[in-house]
Amino acid sequence: MKKTTGIISHALSGIMLLIIFGCGRQVPMPAEEPRIGGKSDSTASQKTDEPVVLQTTKVEDSALPVSSVVQVGAESDKHVELSDVTDPSGLAHLFFGQIVAIGYGSNMAVDDGLKILLTGALADEIEGDITPEALRGAYKKATLLSIENGDAVWEGRTLPAVLITVDISTVNRIAGKYNHICMKLGGIRDVEFNFIRNPKYIFCDKNKMAADENISFWKRSVSFKTTSNY
Numbered sequence: 001m002k003k004t005t006g007i008i009s010h011a012l013s014g015i016m017l018l019i020i021f022g023c024g025r026q027v028p029m030p031a032e033e034p035r036i037g038g039k040s041d042s043t044a045s046q047k048t049d050e051p052v053v054l055q056t057t058k059v060e061d062s063a064l065p066v067s068s069v070v071q072v073g074a075e076s077d078k079h080v081e082l083s084d085v086t087d088p089s090g091l092a093h094l095f096f097g098q099i100v101a102i103g104y105g106s107n108m109a110v111d112d113g114l115k116i117l118l119t120g121a122l123a124d125e126i127e128g129d130i131t132p133e134a135l136r137g138a139y140k141k142a143t144l145l146s147i148e149n150g151d152a153v154w155e156g157r158t159l160p161a162v163l164i165t166v167d168i169s170t171v172n173r174i175a176g177k178y179n180h181i182c183m184k185l186g187g188i189r190d191v192e193f194n195f196i197r198n199p200k201y202i203f204c205d206k207n208k209m210a211a212d213e214n215i216s217f218w219k220r221s222v223s224f225k226t227t228s229n230y
Contacts, residue, residue, distance in 0.1 A: 080144045085230045089160035089189035091196065092147045099166055099183070103139030105132055114185070114201050118168070121181050121203070125170040140169035140178070147230040152188045152222040154197045161188040161224055163215065165204065181205060184215055188222060198222050 087093055101108040102118045122138045123130045129138075145165040152161035163186040170179045182205035188197040200218045204211040218224075 078145060080147055080230045082144065085147055086149065086228065087147070087162070088149055088227075089162045089187075091160075091162040091187050091189055092144075092149075092164050094196075095162075095164055095185040095187070096142065096144055096166060099142045099168065099185075103136075103142060103168065105136045111199065113199070117201055117203070118181075118183070121168075122170065125179055125181070126172050126174070137173060138170050140171050143167040143169065148226055149228045150224050150226045152198075152224045154188050154190065154222065157190075159188050159190055159197070161222065162186065163200075163219075163224070184211065186215070186218060186224075 082093055082096065098110040098114055101110055102115055119135060122135050126134050126138045145167055148163040150161050151158050163184060166183050168181040170181060182203065184202050184204050186200040190197050202211055202214050
């Protein structure tokens with residue numbers, strides 16, 4: 001019940017942000033940019049077959065300072081540097097870049113489902129303060145903990161897929177406290193149709209066992225086969 005309450009709280013906080021600041025609108029991108037769509041499977045976010053236009057600007061080309069985007073795991077015992085890994089699907093860079101963009105309040109287009117979850121979680125870390133300034137202040141940095149590349153099956157086609165784990169460091173300046181949010185993000189890259197299939201976003205800091213079971217179910221549902229781990 002505690003895990004369910006936490007997820008609902010994260011989602012509701014995020015929804016309030018979208019209502020107040022209008023963050024839920026779709027942003028048109030060039031045709032060559034992939035979009036999220038198909039059978040969406042984002043935990044605590046709306047499931048829809050409607051496509052969501054998605055920004056895939058490379059991390060180093062984004063509007064954020066390069067130092068902000070690539071600060072990966074400076075204070076973590078275990079972390080992965082994006083520059084040191086292979087990313088066949090391109091989704092490890094994409095997902096991590098969106099986490100950073102949301103944390104810094106960037107105008108870079110991101111998936112609405114992920115934005116609802118993460119902004120809601122950040123608001124919870126600062127006791128429900130949903131002002132843009134407070135949300136930016138709550139985000140400290142993102143640490144990429146692991147990347148699992150693989151192949152998955154969608155509509156009979158084998159496509160590149162990925163599952164990453166990200167630790168998001170937060171700070172409550174009023175209370176003088178630090179905390180962490182753990183998220184797992186997965187998806188399938190459909191280059192032919194310019195889509196990201198079956199995206200999966202889940203918190204892994206509330207109930208690790210339930211999160212692991214949820215991810216295992218997602219892997220089975222898309223016939224995920226691991227090709228490399230980092």
